[in-house]
Amino acid sequence: MKKKIYIIDYDLISPLGVGKSEVYQSLKNNFAAEGKITRFDIAGIPFHIAAEISRDLKRLCSDEVDAVKNTVSYDRKFELTVSILNLVKERFSAVFSLVKEDRKGVIFGMGADVSPFELIEDEILKHTDSSNPYFKSILEINQKSGAHNLMFNPYDLHAIYLAEKLNLGAFQKTCLTACAASNQAVGLAYEAILNDEADVVLAGGSDSILNAMAFSSFCKLGVLSTITENGKTCKPFDVNRCGTLGGEAAGLCILASEDSVNRNNLKPLFEVLSYGNTLDAYQITSPDPEGRGMIRSLEQCLSNANINASEIDYINLHGTGTRLNDQLELFALQNVFGPALKNIPASSTKDRHGHAIAAAGIQELCILCLALENNFVPCNMNLEKPIDTEKSDLVQYNNRYTKLKTGMNCNYSFGGVNTALIIRKTN
Amino acid sequence: MKKEVFLSGYSLRLPGIDSLPDIEMMAEGQKNFLKKQVKLADPNRHAEFGELEFAHDIAHFPQRQDAKIMRQDVLAASICAGELMEKMGFPEDTVQDIPLYLSSGVFIENIFGQSDKTTEIFKKALTLTDRSKMREMLFKAVPPLLALNTLTNASSSYVAQYSNIAGRNTTLGNTSVSGAQSLALAFSDITNGLSDVAVAGASSRGELFSFLTFSQFTDDQSSWRESAGACLLALSDKDFFEKQNSLPICRIESIDFSRNVPSLMAKTVIDDISFIHELKDFPFVVFSGAFTLDSFRQQETFFKSICSGKTFSWFPVLGNTGPVNSLLALLTCTVFMRKYKISSAVCVDIDPYNRQSLIKISLP
Numbered sequence: 001m002k003k004k005i006y007i008i009d010y011d012l013i014s015p016l017g018v019g020k021s022e023v024y025q026s027l028k029n030n031f032a033a034e035g036k037i038t039r040f041d042i043a044g045i046p047f048h049i050a051a052e053i054s055r056d057l058k059r060l061c062s063d064e065v066d067a068v069k070n071t072v073s074y075d076r077k078f079e080l081t082v083s084i085l086n087l088v089k090e091r092f093s094a095v096f097s098l099v100k101e102d103r104k105g106v107i108f109g110m111g112a113d114v115s116p117f118e119l120i121e122d123e124i125l126k127h128t129d130s131s132n133p134y135f136k137s138i139l140e141i142n143q144k145s146g147a148h149n150l151m152f153n154p155y156d157l158h159a160i161y162l163a164e165k166l167n168l169g170a171f172q173k174t175c176l177t178a179c180a181a182s183n184q185a186v187g188l189a190y191e192a193i194l195n196d197e198a199d200v201v202l203a204g205g206s207d208s209i210l211n212a213m214a215f216s217s218f219c220k221l222g223v224l225s226t227i228t229e230n231g232k233t234c235k236p237f238d239v240n241r242c243g244t245l246g247g248e249a250a251g252l253c254i255l256a257s258e259d260s261v262n263r264n265n266l267k268p269l270f271e272v273l274s275y276g277n278t279l280d281a282y283q284i285t286s287p288d289p290e291g292r293g294m295i296r297s298l299e300q301c302l303s304n305a306n307i308n309a310s311e312i313d314y315i316n317l318h319g320t321g322t323r324l325n326d327q328l329e330l331f332a333l334q335n336v337f338g339p340a341l342k343n344i345p346a347s348s349t350k351d352r353h354g355h356a357i358a359a360a361g362i363q364e365l366c367i368l369c370l371a372l373e374n375n376f377v378p379c380n381m382n383l384e385k386p387i388d389t390e391k392s393d394l395v396q397y398n399n400r401y402t403k404l405k406t407g408m409n410c411n412y413s414f415g416g417v418n419t420a421l422i423i424r425k426t427n
Numbered sequence: 428m429k430k431e432v433f434l435s436g437y438s439l440r441l442p443g444i445d446s447l448p449d450i451e452m453m454a455e456g457q458k459n460f461l462k463k464q465v466k467l468a469d470p471n472r473h474a475e476f477g478e479l480e481f482a483h484d485i486a487h488f489p490q491r492q493d494a495k496i497m498r499q500d501v502l503a504a505s506i507c508a509g510e511l512m513e514k515m516g517f518p519e520d521t522v523q524d525i526p527l528y529l530s531s532g533v534f535i536e537n538i539f540g541q542s543d544k545t546t547e548i549f550k551k552a553l554t555l556t557d558r559s560k561m562r563e564m565l566f567k568a569v570p571p572l573l574a575l576n577t578l579t580n581a582s583s584s585y586v587a588q589y590s591n592i593a594g595r596n597t598t599l600g601n602t603s604v605s606g607a608q609s610l611a612l613a614f615s616d617i618t619n620g621l622s623d624v625a626v627a628g629a630s631s632r633g634e635l636f637s638f639l640t641f642s643q644f645t646d647d648q649s650s651w652r653e654s655a656g657a658c659l660l661a662l663s664d665k666d667f668f669e670k671q672n673s674l675p676i677c678r679i680e681s682i683d684f685s686r687n688v689p690s691l692m693a694k695t696v697i698d699d700i701s702f703i704h705e706l707k708d709f710p711f712v713v714f715s716g717a718f719t720l721d722s723f724r725q726q727e728t729f730f731k732s733i734c735s736g737k738t739f740s741w742f743p744v745l746g747n748t749g750p751v752n753s754l755l756a757l758l759t760c761t762v763f764m765r766k767y768k769i770s771s772a773v774c775v776d777i778d779p780y781n782r783q784s785l786i787k788i789s790l791p
Contacts, residue, residue: 044562067692102686110600112533112577147691147780152640155533155579155601160689160780169688172782173608176531176579176600184597195615216566217573277595279527281587284493284575293593296523414575415584417596 004258005193006268007423008095008200011088012251012366013080015051015353018060019087024370027378028399032352034233034245039076039210047219047226049233050210050246051354057083067148068161077110080206080250080359081158085165088252095254096166096200098264105170105198107189108159109181109205111358112214162202162252170198176358179318180413181205182251183361187275187419189255199260207358208248215246223322232382234355236319236348237326237394239385244320247354251362253369270369270423273406276301280416287328287416294332297418301408302336305422309340312422313404314377316368318411319348320355325412327387334391345402347395351382361411365421368407372425375404429618433675433791435663436515437758438507441656441745442477450755450762457743461652463634476634477654477745479503486510489589496572497585500532500630503657504582507628508589511659516671517624526595526622528612529583530605530750532631582630586659592626599750603716603776604684605629606750607784610757611682613662623667628659631749641718644779649721652746658754677761677788680771685783693781697722697729702775702785709787710736710769713759715752716777717742726777739763752776757786764790 011019015033016026026033033051042048060083061072072079085092096104147157159172171192175185182205189203209218218224225233225243234245261268278300280293287294302309318329326348333341349367356363371377377400380386386394406424439445442460443453453460461475479499481488487509488494494502517525570576578584580598587593595616599605606629613625631637633653642651668675685701706712712734717723723742730738741748741755748755756774764772774786 041562043559044564045566065692101688110579112574112579147644149640149643152636154640154779156780157691160691163688164690167688169686171608171684171686172689172780174600174605176533176598177583177596178578178580181579188597195619197615212562212565213569214574216569217577219566220569220571221574277597278523279583279587279593279596281523281591281593283588284496284578284581284584292523296593413580414578415580416587417580417583 003194005190005272006256006258006261006426007270007272007369008254008256008266008268009091010251010253010366010369011084012249012363013053013084013087014249014363015053015247018055020366020370023367024374027367027370028376030381030399032231032381034231034354037210040212045212045216045219047224049228052210053248060086071148071153075153076208076211076248077206078153078157080208080248081161084206084250084252085162089165092254093166095266096168099200099260101167101169103170103199104168104201105172105192106159106162106168106202107173107175107185107192108162109175109185109358109361110155110158111178111181111207158206166202168202177417178413178415179357179360180411180417180419181358181361183365183409183411183419183421184277184417186253186255186361186365187277187421190272190275193255193257200254200256202252202254204250204252204362205359206250207356209246209357210248218246225321234321234351235382236321236351236380237330237387238383239387241321241323241326243322244350245354247356249353249356249359249363251359251366253362253365268426270372270425273307273422273424274301274304276304276420278418280418282416284415287324287412291328291332291335293416293418294328294412295335297420298332298336301420301422307406309337310343311406312344312408314371314407315344315346316364316407316409317346317348319350321350329410329412330388330392341392343393345377345393345395345400347378347380349378351380361419364411365409368409368423372404372407376401430620430664432614432617432662432679433665433668434660434677434679434757435624435668435673435675436511436661437659437676438510438514439658439755439758440479440503440507441748441751441755442479442654447758447762450759451766453744454739454759459744461654461746472648474638474651475746479655481506489585493585496576498576498581498632499655500632500657501581501585503655504628504630505585505589507657507659508586511661512590515661522591523593525592526613526616526625527583527587527592528597528609528625528627529586530599530609530629531579531582531601532633532637532749533579533601586628594622602778602780603747603749603752604778604782604784607682607684607753607776607786610660610753610786614679614682617662617664624661624663626659626661628657629750629754630657631655631751633747633749637749641779645719645722647719647721649719651719652742653718654745654748656748656751658751660754675791678791680787680789683785689780689782697725699781700777701783703733705785706734706773706775708735709771709773711760711763711767711772712736712738712775713756713772714738714740714775715756716747718747753784753786757788760788
């Protein structure tokens with residue numbers, strides 16, 4: 001018989017708020033976080049809109065040692081990781097302190113590191129001259145304090161930091177699958193417990209593309225929306241969608257085995273029923289036009305959960321607002337769920353909080369948890385002309401309040417990684 | 428009951444090494460392939476890098492439009508994918524379900540040329556004192572495909588594209604322990620009966636980015652050595668290779684990891700190794716993880732002092748190959764087990780956070 005695995009706690013920092021209570025209020029109030037970029041000087045860059053975390057996170061990093069504080073001041077992703085850890089530290093430490101060091105691990109999703117040039121340009125200019133090339137100046141700028149750098153941190157930095165803070169010795173894994181990374185981190189955490197590698201695992205991710213270099217590269221790739229009508233930059237599943245909204249986020253959740261839950265008297269919030277995961281094996285630049293990888297990941301997820309499609313009460317979609325993703329995602333769902341899809345409310349929340357790339361999965365899984373806990377379905381806020389009204393229930397205009405028990409979270413990435421998770425509320 | 432796991436096939440590309448015979452020749456010749464020397468701020472300090480070079484007309488070279496956005500490590504992994512598929516002859520109807528677990532050093536070297544240009548642009552722009560113009564110049568300097576060029580799962584994407592492998596998967600990063608972690612995921616899928624075959628691999632481009640990142644971890648100023656590389660291994664159960672009418676290269680007995688909590692502030696201490704008691708009786712030990720000559724010498728002295736059998740490291744020839752370390756070590760063990768007629772061997776890797784992996788193998 002398959003082991004039962006539970007989500008014990010979760011939380012997030014999002015453009016919709018710092019902590020799950022604020023995020024839920026924002027969802028209920030249909031707050032959209034998009035606005036003019038303030039994190040870097042946008043003069044000369046053609047797109048100016050993104051979903052930023054506008055709250056100052058310094059308070060959440062104030063008790064850290066200087067090396068961490070210095071790194072945080074340069075590295076937004078690390079600032080988000082340190083902040084989310086400190087936001088949940090008391091609650092999460094209480095859980096992890098009950099488990100032996102070698103039976104608890106961490107899997108963390110990370111996106112590609114791009115140096116925030118707007119922060120370092122003055123430093124680079126100070127250190128760089130014709131006889132002192134760029135890489136040499138980085139060596140001078142970095143600080144020689146253990147494994148903390150000011151520039152070019154290893155991706156592992158985050159998982160190691162979290163492990164050190166919560167004494168997680170079983171493993172520290174860094175998952176690098178772009179937009180699917182943190183949904184996959186949760187899936188891999190689930191499997192690590194199934195395979196008895198650990199009893200309790202911390203899973204999540206953090207990412208931000210809101211720096212001049214990363215934002216410019218996404219602009220040039222043509223995936224960011226060029227619509228500038230107020231508050232409706234990103235329109236997932238709309239006939240007139242034309243791209244996504246840049247974002248940032250960090251989130252964490254704790255997964256635990258049933259044995260560990262019983263032994264330590266933990267209170268599970270959700271059972272993780274299954275994880276589906278495939279590759280497109282198509283092209284790095286675009287998803288398989290027949291959606292075969294997506295279809296297989298959804299089929300795998302439903303089949304492993306051992307439930308009927310009609311038992312899913314809400315689907316939080318990847319829904320980037322790009323032309324290809326949304327079309328294929330809906331096609332794949334229709335293919336797998338058949339007529340049942342018409343009765344399952346589904347929405348993408350990226351129109352509210354933007355695309356947090358490697359943190360998209362954990363942000364949206366946390367939103368799914370909030371939805372299930374509160375019997376609440378967030379609507380597709382910017383959906384005016386749905387690409388489908390016949391075969392699916394893309395929730396439009398208003399949020400819904402309805403009894404929810406089981407939900408699905410889907411994320412897909414550049415390079416064709418397809419992931420899906422199904423969770424069910426415990427009683 | 429847990430299934431036994433065998434290494435059924437491989438493909439690799441490292442400077443001077445494309446095959447198991449190359450491993451034997453290179454290991455014995457100890458010819459140094461670290462050809463690229465880089466001048467550093469300190470004139471007494473040296474960094475040497477082994478690079479990969481591919482002619483465009485070699486077998487399995489990717490399509491031109493893909494090759495132009497591939498990093499060197501990604502290109503090597505793609506070539507390995509084609510070669511592995513040719514060697515393995517997986518039944519066509521099963522390929523899409525084969526798991527693919529890769530690890531990646533993902534060092535964004537290609538950004539460096541751009542960054543130097545960008546720095547020049549900053550300098551010019553600042554003399555204009557017009558921030559808007561400067562941003563415009565920066566925006567123009569960003570290559571259109573930078574996001575794909577620096578994509579952390581690019582190797583996995585192209586390996587899948589060129590092999591049609593499309594099963595369970597991940598890309599882990601980015602220090603050397605991630606190579607053994609990927610191998611462990613493939614190993615676990617087979618022992619647990621989730622698949623009869625799985626592919627594990629690693630690709631890494633150790634160069635300036637890696638040096639700038641990891642040289643902060645140590646005070647050791649001796650010669651820094653790294654090489655780019657890629658390696659794919661096909662793991663299978665017994666039924667699989669029997670059905671294929673082939674012989675396995677070796678049996679993988681176990682993959683273990685140190686279960687210590689790593690620290691961002693602590694420096695690696697070599698005699699802190701968790702697996703000391705396991706190493707004593709193995710007739711052949713391959714060790715890896717050093718980035719500098721001095722730390723390699725410390726490791727060498729340490730392993731020679733605790734191991735009763737032969738010890739070997741690729742450091743003098745290739746330096747550190749990041750996540751490829753453990754996979755290359757495994758193949759190296761198979762070569763020397765046959766050569767010295769020994770039945771078992773072990774690969775130990777120590778990453779910059781002092782995380783250790785131990786892979787035990789035997790000849791079937």
